[in-house]
Amino acid sequence: MTVSRLVTDAVIAEGLVKHYKEVKALDGLDLRVPQGSVLGVLGPNGAGKTTAVRILTTLLKPDAGRAQVAGIDVVEDPAGVRTKIGVSGQYAAVDEYLTGFENLDMIGRLYHLGRKRSQQRARELLEQFRLDEAGDRMAKTYSGGMRRRLDLAGALVADPPVLFLDEPTTGLDPRSRTEMWDVIKGLVAAGTSLLLTTQYLEEADLLADNIVVIDHGLVIAEGTADQLKAQVGGERLEITVSDATRIAQARKVLQPLGVGPVVVEEHQRSLLVPVTGGASVLADALRRLDGEGIEVDDVGLRRPTLDDVFLTLTGHTAEESEQAESDDQLEEVAR
Amino acid sequence: MSTATALSDGFVVAKRNLIKIKRVPDMIVFTTMSPIMFILLFAYVFGGAIDQQGGGEGYREFLIAGIFAQTVVFGATVTGAGLADDIKKGIIDRFRSLPMSPSAVLFGRTLSDVANNVIVLVVMGLTGLLVGWRIRTSFEEALLGFLLLLLFAYAISWVMAWVGMLVPSPEVVNNASFMVIFPLTFVANTFVPLETLPGPLQTFAEWNPVSAVTQAARDLCGNPNPNPAAPEPTSWALQNPEIYTILWAAVVLLIFVPLSNAQYRRSTSR
Incomplete structure (x- = not known):
C-alpha cells in the first residue's frame, strides 16, 4: 500500500474475515472508497454487508484482514476513527422518547461540540431534513421516513468526512425512499465520502459512483453501474x-x-x-x-x-x- | 479519554434517561405503585397475624425499611432492562460509533437509575409515614440510612447492567432477575424477624446483604424489632450492618464495573 493511497482513500479494507460461530460472514472482503466518492455495496440479505459496516465503524473487530477509515486503522485506533465517521443504520437508532431536537442535541454533545454549537447544529439539521416543524415533538410520533431522516441527520451532526449508510431505505415506502434518495444525493454533491449498502439495485445505480457486488462475504464483481451492465x-x-x-x-x-x-x-x-x-x-x-x-x-x-x-x-x-x-x-x- | 469527559458524557446520557422518566410517567408510577401495594398488603394483611405473636404494634414500623430495601433492589432491574432495550433498538450501536467516552453509557445509565430510586424512596417514605412508620433518630442518621440503600441499589445496578447486555431482550432481564431477587429479598429480615426463620434459612438470611442493608436502614431510622424479647443478631454481618453493606457494595462494584464495561465494548444489536 503506497502513501498516496492512504491519503486519497476514505475507506480501505483488505481481506476482512469475520466468523460468527460456524457462520462465515466475511470471507476476505476487499473494499475501497476513494475520497469524495460513493461506493455502493450491493448484496442480498446475509451477504455480509452489515458485518462489513460494523467492522469499518469500529463496532466489531475483524478476525483477519485490515481496514483504514480516513487513514486511521480501525483496530489500532477505534477512538480516532469515531471522530471521522457518521453512521446511520437500517434500524433508525433514534430515541423515540426524545424530541427530534433532543436526539440531535444529545449526539452533538457526545461529539463534544459544546452546548451552544450542538443546539445550533441540531436546528440546522432539522431544517435541512425538513423536520423543523416536527423538531419539538417526540420522535415516537414520527413516520418511518421521518425517523430515518432523523437518524441520517444524527450521522451528520459533526460533519464527518466519511459516512456509512447501512441500507438507508430498507423498509421505507416508495415515496419516503425517493425523498431519502434526494437527501443522499444532496450530501454526495457536497463531497462527502460515502459507503452505502443496499439490497436495491436501483438505489446503487442511482447513488453510487462505484459498485461492488458481494455474496457470501466476498466481492464477486465491481465497477461502475455501466461496466457491470456491460458484463x-x-x-x-x-x-x-x-x-x-x-x-x-x-x-x-x-x-x-x-x-x-x-x-x-x-x-x-x-x-x-x-x-x-x-x-x-x-x-x-x-x-x-x-x-x-x-x-x-x-x-x-x-x-x-x-x-x-x-x-x-x-x-x-x-x-x-x-x-x-x-x-x-x-x-x-x-x- | 479524560475523567472529565467521561463524567460530562455520562451526564448527557443520564439526562436522556431522565427525560424518559418524565415522558413515560407510567414507568415511575408502576415502580412506586407496587411497593405501596406491598406496604399496604403486608401492614394490614400479615401485620395483624404477626402482631398476635407478641410483637406489639411495631410491625408496620419494622416492615417499612424491609420494603425500602426490596424496592431499591427491584429498581436496579431498570438498569438491565433499559440497556437491553437500547441494544435491541440499535441505540447502543450509535453510541458506540460516537467519539464519546466508552464508559459514559453505563455510568449515565446507573446514575439516572439512582435518581429513579430517589424518587421511589421519597414516595414510599411518605406512604410509610401515613401507615405509622417514623424516623426516631436524627436527620443525619436517617439520611445515612437512605444513602446506604442507594449505594446498595447502585451496586446491584451494575450487576443488572451486565445481565442486560448478555440477554436478548428487556423482558428476559425482568424474568431472570425476579428469579434471583424474590428469594434474595424474602429470605432476609425484610418482612419477618430473622429469629422466626428455620435453621439453614436463618443462616443464609443472616449473611444476606439484603438483611444487612435493611438492618442498617432500620437502625439508622431507629425502628426497633417488634419483638422486644428477640435475641441480638449473632452474625458479624448483622452486628455491623453498615460496614457489611459498604463492603459488599464495594466488592460487587469492583467485579461488575469492569465486567460490564468489557461487555459494553462487545455489544452490538442482533
Whole structure:
C-alpha cells in the first residue's frame, strides 16, 4: 500500500474475515472508497454487508484482514476513527422518547461540540431534513421516513468526512425512499465520502459512483453501474404477444434478429431477445411479426438492470437467493 | 479519554434517561405503585397475624425499611432492562460509533437509575409515614440510612447492567432477575424477624446483604424489632450492618464495573 493511497482513500479494507460461530460472514472482503466518492455495496440479505459496516465503524473487530477509515486503522485506533465517521443504520437508532431536537442535541454533545454549537447544529439539521416543524415533538410520533431522516441527520451532526449508510431505505415506502434518495444525493454533491449498502439495485445505480457486488462475504464483481451492465451484454428486446398459441411461431420469426438465443417466458406470453442496434431492431421486429399476422400486446427495449447483473454473477436474484436454485425460469434468463 | 469527559458524557446520557422518566410517567408510577401495594398488603394483611405473636404494634414500623430495601433492589432491574432495550433498538450501536467516552453509557445509565430510586424512596417514605412508620433518630442518621440503600441499589445496578447486555431482550432481564431477587429479598429480615426463620434459612438470611442493608436502614431510622424479647443478631454481618453493606457494595462494584464495561465494548444489536 503506497502513501498516496492512504491519503486519497476514505475507506480501505483488505481481506476482512469475520466468523460468527460456524457462520462465515466475511470471507476476505476487499473494499475501497476513494475520497469524495460513493461506493455502493450491493448484496442480498446475509451477504455480509452489515458485518462489513460494523467492522469499518469500529463496532466489531475483524478476525483477519485490515481496514483504514480516513487513514486511521480501525483496530489500532477505534477512538480516532469515531471522530471521522457518521453512521446511520437500517434500524433508525433514534430515541423515540426524545424530541427530534433532543436526539440531535444529545449526539452533538457526545461529539463534544459544546452546548451552544450542538443546539445550533441540531436546528440546522432539522431544517435541512425538513423536520423543523416536527423538531419539538417526540420522535415516537414520527413516520418511518421521518425517523430515518432523523437518524441520517444524527450521522451528520459533526460533519464527518466519511459516512456509512447501512441500507438507508430498507423498509421505507416508495415515496419516503425517493425523498431519502434526494437527501443522499444532496450530501454526495457536497463531497462527502460515502459507503452505502443496499439490497436495491436501483438505489446503487442511482447513488453510487462505484459498485461492488458481494455474496457470501466476498466481492464477486465491481465497477461502475455501466461496466457491470456491460458484463451482462447489450440490450434486450421484450415482446409480449396477444395469443399464447403463436409464441413458437414468434420465436422463429424473431430468432434471426437476436445475437443470442431467444428466451421464452411461456406464462407471461413474452419473448426476450438479446440484440444490438437499438431502435431499428425494434422496428424490424414489429414489421416481421406484423408480416406473419402475430398481434403484439407490449413491446420494449431495455438495457440490462443490475438485477440481470446479479443474476448473471450469482445465478440467483438479489431478492430470491433462497429459492433461485429451483427456479428454472430465472436460470434461463441468466443464460 | 479524560475523567472529565467521561463524567460530562455520562451526564448527557443520564439526562436522556431522565427525560424518559418524565415522558413515560407510567414507568415511575408502576415502580412506586407496587411497593405501596406491598406496604399496604403486608401492614394490614400479615401485620395483624404477626402482631398476635407478641410483637406489639411495631410491625408496620419494622416492615417499612424491609420494603425500602426490596424496592431499591427491584429498581436496579431498570438498569438491565433499559440497556437491553437500547441494544435491541440499535441505540447502543450509535453510541458506540460516537467519539464519546466508552464508559459514559453505563455510568449515565446507573446514575439516572439512582435518581429513579430517589424518587421511589421519597414516595414510599411518605406512604410509610401515613401507615405509622417514623424516623426516631436524627436527620443525619436517617439520611445515612437512605444513602446506604442507594449505594446498595447502585451496586446491584451494575450487576443488572451486565445481565442486560448478555440477554436478548428487556423482558428476559425482568424474568431472570425476579428469579434471583424474590428469594434474595424474602429470605432476609425484610418482612419477618430473622429469629422466626428455620435453621439453614436463618443462616443464609443472616449473611444476606439484603438483611444487612435493611438492618442498617432500620437502625439508622431507629425502628426497633417488634419483638422486644428477640435475641441480638449473632452474625458479624448483622452486628455491623453498615460496614457489611459498604463492603459488599464495594466488592460487587469492583467485579461488575469492569465486567460490564468489557461487555459494553462487545455489544452490538442482533
